[in-house]
Amino acid sequence: MARRTPDIRRTWLFGPGADAHVHEAMLASGADVLIVDLEDFTPPERRPEARKLLPEFVRRSSQQDSLAAVRINHLDQDGGLDLESAMRAGCEIILYPMTERAEQIQELDAAIASHETALERPVGQTEIIPVCETALGVVDVRSIASASGRVTCAILGAEDLAADLCAERGSDAIELDYARRRFVLECRAARIEPIDAPYTYSDLEGAEREARYSRRLGYLSKALVRPDHSSSLNSVFTPSADEVKVAGKIVKAFEAARSQGEDRVLVDNQWVEVPTYRNACALIHRAKRLGVLQ
Numbered sequence: 001m002a003r004r005t006p007d008i009r010r011t012w013l014f015g016p017g018a019d020a021h022v023h024e025a026m027l028a029s030g031a032d033v034l035i036v037d038l039e040d041f042t043p044p045e046r047r048p049e050a051r052k053l054l055p056e057f058v059r060r061s062s063q064q065d066s067l068a069a070v071r072i073n074h075l076d077q078d079g080g081l082d083l084e085s086a087m088r089a090g091c092e093i094i095l096y097p098m099t100e101r102a103e104q105i106q107e108l109d110a111a112i113a114s115h116e117t118a119l120e121r122p123v124g125q126t127e128i129i130p131v132c133e134t135a136l137g138v139v140d141v142r143s144i145a146s147a148s149g150r151v152t153c154a155i156l157g158a159e160d161l162a163a164d165l166c167a168e169r170g171s172d173a174i175e176l177d178y179a180r181r182r183f184v185l186e187c188r189a190a191r192i193e194p195i196d197a198p199y200t201y202s203d204l205e206g207a208e209r210e211a212r213y214s215r216r217l218g219y220l221s222k223a224l225v226r227p228d229h230s231s232s233l234n235s236v237f238t239p240s241a242d243e244v245k246v247a248g249k250i251v252k253a254f255e256a257a258r259s260q261g262e263d264r265v266l267v268d269n270q271w272v273e274v275p276t277y278r279n280a281c282a283l284i285h286r287a288k289r290l291g292v293l294q
Contacts, residue, residue: 006152006193008289009033009067010237011230012223014198017042017050022227023057027064029227030234034061035069038082039097047078051085058089069093071131075107083108087115092126095155099130100137102147109148126150129195133157134164138179138186145190155223156183158197171201173210184218198223204232211236220286239287247280254280 013031015022017038026034036057042050054070061068070091072082086094096108108128116123128150132138138161145151158176159169167175176197187194196214199207199222207229211222215237222233239247250267254277257265264273272280287293 004067005289007220008286009153009193010221010290011233012069012155012195012221013227013230014041014071014223014225015227017053018046020053023053025227027057027060027066029230031066031224031227031230032221032234033067033069033093035071035095037071038078039071039073044078047073047082051081054085054089054091058091062090067093069095069129071095071097073097074104075111080111083111084115087112087119087126093129094126095129095131097131098134098137098160099132099144099154100134100140102140102143105130105144105147105151109150112150124150127152129153129155131155131157132183133160135161135179138183141183141186142190145187145192151192153193153195153221154183154187155195156180156197158200158223161197171203171206173197173199180214181217188218193221194219196222198225199229200225202226204229208232208236238290238292239283241292244284244287244293247283250277250280251284 009032011031012033012035013026013029014035014037015026017036036050036054038047038050058068068091070082070086072086072094073079083094094112096104099105105128112126113123116126128148130144130151132141132154141154145154156179161179162169162175165175169175180196184194196219199210207224211233214222220237222237224230224233250272253265253267254272264271284293
């Protein structure tokens with residue numbers, strides 16, 4: 001299943017650019033999007049090595065129906081070289097770190113368009129994903145999203161955001177709660193897909209707990225940094241058989257009530273009105289698109 005539509009890319013896995021051993025783990029992880037990070041995860045002296053690994057990584061990602069992405073550096077740093085290598089490798093998703101202003105995205109858009117033209121690729125097919133990991137980036141994400149039609153999603157930061165907030169970092173992520181809630185609201189208002197911040201601790205239980213909380217807030221996907229968390233987080237963001245069953249019951253009951261001229265119906269002690277019915281339909285549709293329901 002090609003995971004081209006942003007809302008069914010459940011897991012976005014970051015990994016170092018110059019570590020071929022970790023690349024193998026990423027490719028085997030089952031994550032929907034595999035992000036080669038040429039920024040924080042790759043020391044400057046190893047970036048030339050990392051760029052050389054991109055074509056093979058992109059090729060193998062495509063073969064197994066994962067999407068390859070690259071987080072480049074800022075264009076006034078090593079980003080120009082990163083972008084050229086990513087584009088030549090055939091990467092279709094570019095992440096931009098520490099995004100705070102629409103102008104950054106506009107500059108990146110123009111640079112990508114130039115590469116697309118030179119490589120004789122359709123102009124506009126390459127996506128831009130801002131990584132909002134400062135207070136300014138979070139509060140201005142709507143302006144950032146409007147800077148280019150290439151922006152389909154945005155990723156919420158974790159460690160850098162906490163540092164920018166002068167917050168004390170903890171595995172319960174209380175310090176990021178307001179940012180997490182605001183980010184999903186701003187992204188939905190901008191009509192782009194919000195990607196929740198990565199859980200940067202090693203325990204799987206904590207990652208699953210945070211992912212379930214994210215889903216409750218409205219996120220359909222999450223960034224992560226550990227390949228061994230991918231499968232479990234994919235499951236969290238995939239409708240379960242029980243959820244599909246309940247949604248089907250809601251849809252059937254509501255449609256039957258509507259056919260009788262009723263405005264709502266009581267299902268398992270819950271009044272089902274139009275918004276609840278629509279949510280149930282959306283869950284069933286998502287299950288079908290993810291291949292868990294025929």
